[in-house]
Structure formats: C-alpha cells, structure tokens
Amino acid sequence: MPFYIVQFLTGLASAASLFLVASGLSIIFGVTRIVNFAHGAFYMLGAYVAFTLTDRFSGALGFWGGIVVAALIIAAVGVLVEMALLRRIYHSPELFQLLATFGLTLMVEDLVVLIWGPSELLGRRAPGFKGAVDFFGQNIPSYDLFLIALGPIVLGILWLLFQRTRWGVLVRAATQDRDMVAALGVNQKWLFTSVFAVGVFLAALGGALQIPRDAVHHAMDLRIIVDVFVVVVIGGLGSIIGAFVAAVLVSELNAFGILIFPKISIILVFLVMAAVLIVRPWGLFGKQEGPARRTPGLTVNPWRTLTSGEQLAATAALIIAAALPLFSGNYALTIGSEIPRWRACR
Amino acid sequence: MKLSVQDLNSHYGPAHILFDIALEVGDGEVVALLGRNGAGKSTTFRSIIGLVEQRSGRIVFEGKDVSHQPTHAIVSRGLGYVPEERRIFTELTVEENLEVGRQPRRPNAPHWTREKLFALFPNLGEMRNRPGGRMSGGEQQMLTIARTLMGNPSLVLLDEPSEGLSPKIVEQMVDAILIMKKEGVSIVVSEQNLHFAKLISDRAYIIERGRICFGGTMAELDARPDIRDAHLSL
Amino acid sequence: MSMVPTLLSVEGLSKSYGGVHAVRGVSFELKAGEILALIGPNGAGKSTCFDMLNGQKDPDSGRINLLGEDTAGRPPRAICRLGVGRTFQITATFPTMTVRENVQVALVSYRRQLFNLWSSTPRFEQGEAARLLELVGMGGYADRPCGELAYGDLKRLELAVALANQPKLLLMDEPTAGMAPRERIELMRLTARIAREQSIGVLFTEHDMDVVFEHADRILVLNRGSLIAEGSPEQVRGNPEVRAVYLGEGLVYDARHRKGLSA
Numbered sequence: 001m002p003f004y005i006v007q008f009l010t011g012l013a014s015a016a017s018l019f020l021v022a023s024g025l026s027i028i029f030g031v032t033r034i035v036n037f038a039h040g041a042f043y044m045l046g047a048y049v050a051f052t053l054t055d056r057f058s059g060a061l062g063f064w065g066g067i068v069v070a071a072l073i074i075a076a077v078g079v080l081v082e083m084a085l086l087r088r089i090y091h092s093p094e095l096f097q098l099l100a101t102f103g104l105t106l107m108v109e110d111l112v113v114l115i116w117g118p119s120e121l122l123g124r125r126a127p128g129f130k131g132a133v134d135f136f137g138q139n140i141p142s143y144d145l146f147l148i149a150l151g152p153i154v155l156g157i158l159w160l161l162f163q164r165t166r167w168g169v170l171v172r173a174a175t176q177d178r179d180m181v182a183a184l185g186v187n188q189k190w191l192f193t194s195v196f197a198v199g200v201f202l203a204a205l206g207g208a209l210q211i212p213r214d215a216v217h218h219a220m221d222l223r224i225i226v227d228v229f230v231v232v233v234i235g236g237l238g239s240i241i242g243a244f245v246a247a248v249l250v251s252e253l254n255a256f257g258i259l260i261f262p263k264i265s266i267i268l269v270f271l272v273m274a275a276v277l278i279v280r281p282w283g284l285f286g287k288q289e290g291p292a293r294r295t296p297g298l299t300v301n302p303w304r305t306l307t308s309g310e311q312l313a314a315t316a317a318l319i320i321a322a323a324l325p326l327f328s329g330n331y332a333l334t335i336g337s338e339i340p341r342w343r344a345c346r
Numbered sequence: 347m348k349l350s351v352q353d354l355n356s357h358y359g360p361a362h363i364l365f366d367i368a369l370e371v372g373d374g375e376v377v378a379l380l381g382r383n384g385a386g387k388s389t390t391f392r393s394i395i396g397l398v399e400q401r402s403g404r405i406v407f408e409g410k411d412v413s414h415q416p417t418h419a420i421v422s423r424g425l426g427y428v429p430e431e432r433r434i435f436t437e438l439t440v441e442e443n444l445e446v447g448r449q450p451r452r453p454n455a456p457h458w459t460r461e462k463l464f465a466l467f468p469n470l471g472e473m474r475n476r477p478g479g480r481m482s483g484g485e486q487q488m489l490t491i492a493r494t495l496m497g498n499p500s501l502v503l504l505d506e507p508s509e510g511l512s513p514k515i516v517e518q519m520v521d522a523i524l525i526m527k528k529e530g531v532s533i534v535v536s537e538q539n540l541h542f543a544k545l546i547s548d549r550a551y552i553i554e555r556g557r558i559c560f561g562g563t564m565a566e567l568d569a570r571p572d573i574r575d576a577h578l579s580l
Numbered sequence: 581m582s583m584v585p586t587l588l589s590v591e592g593l594s595k596s597y598g599g600v601h602a603v604r605g606v607s608f609e610l611k612a613g614e615i616l617a618l619i620g621p622n623g624a625g626k627s628t629c630f631d632m633l634n635g636q637k638d639p640d641s642g643r644i645n646l647l648g649e650d651t652a653g654r655p656p657r658a659i660c661r662l663g664v665g666r667t668f669q670i671t672a673t674f675p676t677m678t679v680r681e682n683v684q685v686a687l688v689s690y691r692r693q694l695f696n697l698w699s700s701t702p703r704f705e706q707g708e709a710a711r712l713l714e715l716v717g718m719g720g721y722a723d724r725p726c727g728e729l730a731y732g733d734l735k736r737l738e739l740a741v742a743l744a745n746q747p748k749l750l751l752m753d754e755p756t757a758g759m760a761p762r763e764r765i766e767l768m769r770l771t772a773r774i775a776r777e778q779s780i781g782v783l784f785t786e787h788d789m790d791v792v793f794e795h796a797d798r799i800l801v802l803n804r805g806s807l808i809a810e811g812s813p814e815q816v817r818g819n820p821e822v823r824a825v826y827l828g829e830g831l832v833y834d835a836r837h838r839k840g841l842s843a
Binding site: 514 | 732754828829831
C-alpha cells in the first residue's frame with residue numbers, strides 16, 4: 001500500500017510542471033486563439049537557462065533566484081517572439097500559425113544544441129530539498145513534496161490574477177470578444193503581448209523547476225508538448241482549473257499506467273482523452289465554443305507584405321546565407337543548411 | 347464641433363456599403379441617424395471608430411483627424427461606442443463588465459463612476475455580481491450603455507438602443523439618454539423608432555442604401571412627411 | 581364563438597432552470613382564426629413558453645393540448661407534423677437560393693420528398709410555391725436570390741415558408757424585430773388576413789405596442805413567469821399592473837394606442 005501512495009505522490013509532483021506549462025498554453029490560446037506549438041521550446045529554454053544560472057551562482061539564493069530569473073528571461077524572449085512573429089499572424093489561418101510556431105520549435109532545438117551541446121545535463125539539487133522523507137519505509141524526495149504544494153499555490157495565484165486584477169478582467173473579456181475590448185478603448189496589442197509573456201513565463205518556470213528532478217536535454221520540448229496538448233484537450237482549452245485537474249489525471253495515468261497496464265501504458269492517456277472527448281467534446285471544464293464574435297469588415301489577411309526596408313533586410317540575409325560556404329566552417333554550414341529546411345520530414 | 351465626418355466610404359470585401367457619408371455633431375447635441383434595416387446605420391458607426399478596415403474619408407473628432415488611428419486610440423480619445431448587438435461579456439459580472447470599460451477621466455467630458463451609473467440604471471445596482479449572460483435583454487442594454495459611459499466619453503455612438511425592448515424599458519432609455527445629454531455628453535443615436543427618436547433628438551439624418559439623403563432639425567423632418575414616407579416607412 | 585374549435589389549450593405549464601421559475605402555472609386557450617399576443621418584460625418567460633409549445637424544451641409540469649393531442653414533451657418535428665408553423669426572431673432562409681427555391685425547399689420537406697431523387701426539383705410543386713408567394717404578395721420576386729431581398733421582404737418570405745406545411749397554428753417569436761414601423765404593421769396585417777381567411781390560430785410575441793394593439797384579438801401578459809393579465813387590448817391597456825411592469829407611460833408608441841393610459 002505505501003508503495004502505491006508513493007507512486008501517487010510522484011505522479012502529483014510531475015503534475016506540477018505539466019500544469020504550469022499547460023496553463024500557460026491555455027491562457028495564450030484563450031486570448032490570442034493561437035495554438036502555440038513553440039510552448040514546449042520555451043519550457044526547454046527555461047530548463048537550460050536555469051541550468052546555466054544555478055550552475056554559475058551558488059547558494060540557496062543562487063538556485064531559487066536562478067530559477068525565477070531564468071523564467072523571467074525566457075518571458076522576455078517570449079515578448080520579442082510575440083512582437084516580431086505572432087503579431088503578424090493573429091489573423092492568419094490556423095495552419096500558418098501552427099507552421100510558424102513549429103518552425104520556431106525546430107530553430108530553438110538547433111540553437112540549444114549549438115549553445116549547450118547535444119548531451120544531457122544534470123542540474124543541481126534544490127537547496128533545502130535535497131533529502132527524502134521516509135514514508136512507511138518508502139522514500140519520497142522532499143523536492144517532490146515541494147512541487148506537490150507548488151501546484152495548488154500557482155493555481156491560487158493565477159485565480160487571483162484573473163479574478164481580482166484589472167488585467168485579469170481584461171484578459172477574460174478579450175477571451176470572449178477581442179473587438180469589443182478594443183471598442184472600449186483597450187490597446188489589444190499590449191494585452192496580447194502581456195498574456196503571451198505570462199504564458200511563456202509559466203512554461204519556462206515549469207521547465208526550470210524540472211532540473212533537480214530530471215536531466216536537461218534537447219528533446220524535452222517535444223516530449224512535454226504531447227502531454228501538454230493531451231492535458232489541455234482533456235481539461236478544456238482556455239480553462240485553468242481544467243488544466244490543473246487534467247495535469248493531475250494525466251500524471252497519475254502515467255504513474256500507474258506503467259504498473260497496471262504495462263503493455264498499453266503509452267497509449268493509456270490517449271484512450272482516456274478519447275473517452276473524455278466522446279462524453280464532453282470541449283473537455284472537462286471547457287465550454288462550447290460560441291460562434292467567434294468577429295466584427296464584419298475586419299478581413300483575414302494571411303501575411304502582411306514586407307515593407308521595402310524589410311525586403312532589403314530579407315534579401316541581405318538570403319545573400320549572406322548563400323555566401324556561407326565561402327567563409328564559414330563545416331559545423332556552421334551544416335546548421336545553416338538545416339535551419340532553412342526546417343527538417344520537416346522528421 | 348464635436349465630430350465631423352466627410353466623404354466616408356466603406357466596403358465589406360467587394361461590396362461598397364457607404365457612399366460619401368457626411369455628418370456633423372455639435373457640442374452637447376443629440377443627433378438621430380434614421381434609416382431602415384440594412385441602410386448602413388451600424389456600418390457608419392463601425393466605420394467611425396475604425397472597426398471597418400476598408401474605409402476612406404475624413405473623421406475629425408474634437409478637432410483631431412482620427413481617420414488613420416486604430417479603434418482603441420479613437421475610443422480612448424473619448425469617442426464611445428455602444429453596439430447594436432450589445433456584446434456584453436457574458437462570463438463577466440456586471441461590475442467586471444464596467445471595469446473593462448473604465449478609462450481615466452477627461453477634462454472636457456462628464457465623469458462617471460460606478461455609483462453614478464447605478465443611480466442612472468437602478469436595475470444594474472441590484473445585480474452587481476450577476477454574470478452578463480444571466481441578464482434579460484433590457485438589463486443587458488443598460489449594461490452596455492453603462493460600460494461605455496465608464497470610459498468617460500464626450501461623444502457616444504448609440505446603435506439602436508430601443509430595439510427588442512419592452513415599452514417600459516424604452517422609456518427608461520429615454521430618461522437615461524436625456525440625463526446623459528444634460529450631463530454634457532454628445533450623442534449620435536441610430537433608430538427605426540421615430541417616436542423614440544423624437545423624444546431625445548435635436549437633429550436627424552436619414553440614411554438610405556448607404557447614402558445620407560436628409561439632414562435637418564426634428565421640426566424640419568416633421569414638416570416633410572414626403573421624406574419620411576420615401577425613406578423611412580415610418 | 582362557441583362553435584369555433586379550440587386549437588391549443590395549455591394548462592398549468594411550468595418550467596424552471598436551476599431553481600429559477602422561468603414559467604409557472606401558465607394556462608390559456610387559443611381558438612381557430614384567433615390572433616393572440618403574448619407580451620411581457622424582457623426575461624418574463626415568453627421565449628421559454630414558446631420553446632415548450634414547439635417542442636424545443638420539455639415542460640416540468642403541465643399539459644399542452646394541440647388539436648386534441650397531448651404534445652407536452654414531444655420533439656419539434658412531431659409537433660410540426662401536427663400542423664404547427666413557426667417564424668423566427670432571426671430570419672432563417674437560404675441566402676443563395678431564389679425566393680421560389682426557398683419555398684420549394686419547405687414544400688419538399690413537408691411532403692417528405694427529401695429522398696425522392698428522381699423528381700425534378702425546379703418543377704417541384706411550382707404551382708403551390710407560386711400560390712404561397714402570391715399569398716404574401718411576393719409573386720413578383722420569385723426568381724430573385726434571397727440574399728438581395730430587403731429585410732421586410734425577407735420576413736414575408738419567411739411567412740410563406742411557415743405556411744408551406746399548411747399549419748393550423750402559427751407561432752411567431754418577435755416577427756417584426758428589426759423592422760421599420762410601417763413594415764411591422766404591414767407584415768402583421770398580412771398575417772392577420774391570412775389567419776382569418778384560413779382559420780389559422782396565431783400566437784405571437786412582440787414589443788411593438790402599435791402592432792399588438794392594432795392586430796391582437798386577445799392579449800396575454802406574462803411577468804416573472806406568471807400570467808398577470810389576459811383580455812382584449814382595451815382591458816389590458818387599462819390594467820394598472822400591466823402598465824407598471826410593462827407598458828409604461830405610452831410615450832414610445834402611437835398616440836392612437838395611448839387611450840386609457842394617460843389617465
């Protein structure tokens with residue numbers, strides 16, 4: 001029996017990070033209607049930057065400060081990405097949005113390999129949570145208990161943020177009717193940017209908090225993004241409570257599936273997801289998507305055409321890339337030829 | 347001059363909807379925009395605050411040309427908009443709906459607070475924490491006006507405020523609009539109900555198939571039954 | 581009067597949502613050829629009443645007797661087959677089809693010819709479609725695409741579509757919403773004429789008192805889910821409770837219909 005309880009607690013601890021990442025994805029989708037495939041990349045970047053920071057700065061402050069600062073740095077990167085990339089594609093068809101964020105993911109993966117190398121990195125243990133707690137003869141890492149407590153705390157903070165602040169009210173209003181929010185004098189651009197920053201912060205924090213538990217590696221983005229999508233689909237896109245409940249559900253399925261149905265443990269969460277979708281097509285806590293309220297007259301324009309300055313810059317970049325074989329080394333050449341191909345075949 | 351619109355042309359995709367619309371609103375004036383369903387009343391309002399992308403012409407608000415500004419910038423200059431479909435945030439409570447509309451106070455416009463608005467629309471004061479989705483049509487109409495007033499506008503575009511409301515609520519709307527006017531808010535109100543328009547307006551424009559075909563005082567309109575018959579079927 | 585058959589009789593109809601009584605204990609009768617208006621404040625329960633009558637919602641309790649059959653809780657399709665036509669607050673027509681085709685579609689579904697692939701659609705019931713369009717004064721518009729129609733004409737077409745299944749009872753939910761005042765009067769005048777000629781009972785909701793006082797034989801007033809008054813336009817107009825909750829001072833409708841209000 002104690003073994004199962006420990007297994008249950010381990011599941012709960014994994015749920016914390018999953019919840020952070022999934023709630024970020026859910027918040028971003030709710031307002032911007034963008035399914036941010038690059039969300040896993042921000043999670044991975046959070047882990048790598050936190051690894052570097054906690055490695056460089058010692059002590060408890062160095063560790064916890066490093067975790068938070070890493071998440072903040074990545075949130076700032078998220079702001080840049082939102083302003084440079086996403087602002088152009090909010091009105092584009094979903095496929096373009098998915099392609100753009102997927103491309104971003106691949107580029108981030110290559111960048112990560114370039115900066116931190118291809119091998120796994122083992123992070124520091126968390127100061128103050130290095131030991132384990134004895135539970136009827138079974139050991140539970142105390143860091144797991146910390147994560148178990150953290151999940152509901154973050155949920156509570158997010159709830160307060162959305163229910164008790166003006167920003168939260170604006171975000172909830174924009175989730176329902178963006179154009180009306182603009183027609184009441186709110187600058188949506190910055191609202192969207194701030195929402196994206198919060199979402200990315202949560203993803204990066206989720207990644208950073210994983211380093212005492214798991215090795216940091218350059219495929220962790222794709223590993224988490226699948227679970228995250230399952231979580232938001234089960235919980236209901238746009239629902240934070242739903243993300244929390246579904247994160248616990250998915251983590252426990254992963255924890256127990258391997259014990260109870262070892263042969264189908266990999267597809268177990270998908271079976272549950274399918275079952276949920278049959279009973280509640282909008283997820284456990286999701287609401288039926290109302291007809292998107294769009295003002296007639298605002299047309300969908302897939303891509304804004306580049307200004308003449310931007311055309312020049314793009315041409316220059318192309319020429320530099322084409323001239324790469326003339327002056328660069330082998331490695332840069334390989335990466336350089338990989339990036340434009342976006343390795344879509346993988 | 348509060349608002350002046352010149353040569354306003356608007357398109358929805360290939361369809362040309364508005365043709366050379368010109369209208370003016372003076373300080374503290376209530377102006378009615380009359381016309382049948384589909385004549386272009388709502389499109390005119392949406393074009394003025396920039397919710398229609400394909401538009402051309404000059405829109406001057408309080409002496410500033412706002413034709414090329416985005417919606418939120420126009421609105422936060424003090425040009426409020428109340429849409430016909432009300433567009434209440436159904437998940438948000440009455441107070442939260444008002445919060446979305448809140449803007450800093452403006453020197454040249456009356457200042458509205460929650461309490462002042464609850465005095466204007468007493469029904470709303472009794473349901474501060476009710477979600478917008480669980481309100482009746484009349485209550486939603488009051489909320490959508492109150493929400494726009496939270497932005498302390500000096501001019502409000504009111505799109506068909508009496509549509510689908512019970513006679514008693516329409517009378518409350520008349521009272522509310524007259525109070526807004528007394529406070530110093532300029533108002534453009536689009537209407538099909540001439541009884542209602544007469545009770546509140548100083549002047550009227552008639553719009554037909556996207557063109558302004560009459561402009562004058564309510565007395566002038568009264569003296570021209572031929573125009574009323576031809577364009578309004580009132 | 582006693583010879584006129586009762587089309588619809590409703591007894592003790594009730595419905596609540598999550599503890600809120602939307603409709604409670606509503607009873608009334610409607611005779612053939614009678615035009616009955618259901619009025620009341622926004623949110624009084626008019627739409628819920630309509631939804632129960634046409635089968636969109638099941639009543640919690642109460643009986644609905646339509647043409648001698650108990651229809652409470654039956655699905656909309658079954659009720660439609662019994663001879664109930666309806667029009668909607670928001671017009672429901674196919675914009676890319678012509679006016680005639682819209683009526684033909686309604687006839688196809690009424691005659692259950694949906695799967696008869698061999699009959700030629702353009703010819704299907706052309707005579708009947710023309711008759712219906714003539715009836716609502718749209719004979720000249722038969723070949724126009726629906727999307728080009730003015731709003732008032734669209735509403736008349738909708739009436740023709742509702743008449744396609746030869747209803748005994750017509751349910752009209754805010755039939756004149758969004759129309760100019762004169763178009764409203766004209767639409768209801770047309771409806772009243774057809775109803776009297778063909779002995780169709782009409783139940784409609786409406787906020788335009790000019791329309792209601794002009795055309796309703798009898799008026800039901802609903803407030804907070806219960807009937808608070810019932811009677812002729814004069815009786816309802818003179819009822820102080822109705823004035824207090826709904827009619828107001830009569831400022832926003834025609835002077836002719838203000839009689840008895842200003843007292």
